[in-house]
Amino acid sequence: MLIPHLHFNGNCKEAISLYEKAFNTKADSIIQNSDYAPEEYKNDNRIAHAVMPIHGQKVFFNDRFGKKDTSTDIAVHLIVMFKSEADLLSCYDIMKEGSTTIDPLETLPYSPLAVQFIDKFGVQWGFMVDPSGEG
Numbered sequence: 001m002l003i004p005h006l007h008f009n010g011n012c013k014e015a016i017s018l019y020e021k022a023f024n025t026k027a028d029s030i031i032q033n034s035d036y037a038p039e040e041y042k043n044d045n046r047i048a049h050a051v052m053p054i055h056g057q058k059v060f061f062n063d064r065f066g067k068k069d070t071s072t073d074i075a076v077h078l079i080v081m082f083k084s085e086a087d088l089l090s091c092y093d094i095m096k097e098g099s100t101t102i103d104p105l106e107t108l109p110y111s112p113l114a115v116q117f118i119d120k121f122g123v124q125w126g127f128m129v130d131p132s133g134e135g
Contacts (some may be wrong), residue, residue, distance in 0.1 A: 004058040004078060008121055012047035012063045015121045019052060022094040027052040028053075032069050033063070078114075079126040083134065085113045088127050095119055 009016055016027050028051045033041040036048040046063035053059070064101045082088040092105075098120030105115045111128040 003060055004076070005062070006121075006123055007062060007064040008047070010063050011052065011121060012061050016047070016050055016052065016061060016121075016122075017019075018095065018119075019054065022091045023054050025053055027061075077124045077126055079128065081128055081130040081134075083130065085129050087114075088113055088129055090107050092117075093128055095125070118125055 006015070016030065016086060017093040020026055030050040031048045033044040033046045033048045050061040051058060054063065078082055080091075082091070089105075093113055096117065099117045099130070100104070102116040102118065103123070108114050108128075110131065112131060114126065116126045
């Protein structure tokens with residue numbers, strides 16, 4: 001099983017809230033740092049670990065911990081296949097605020113509607129309509 005894991009910089013709760021609304025889902029579990037290690041992280045409500053199903057795929061979330069200077073230049077691009085243009089537009093309408101468009105809404109040879117953008121949390125998304133309607 002391959003599970004995408006998204007790391008945020010102190011705004012994981014806000015991202016979870018937006019994604020729950022956009023993808024009409026709920027996080028299965030949310031563990032705050034203070035829940036995980038109460039003595040060490042008293043009053044620290046950053047997210048230590050959360051799990052949310054998005055379009056049938058389990059996705060992990062957290063606020064970045066550990067070495068702050070650790071980074072990577074490898075880009076991760078999450079693709080979501082929708083059953084219909086209406087489903088894509090409904091989700092995109094919620095997530096586009098504060099985002100940066102890479103490729104605008106357009107018809108592609110392999111999808112009736114697609115858009116690529118980086119959301120306000122820095123996560124790169126590609127939304128596409130599955131031409132078979134299976135999404």
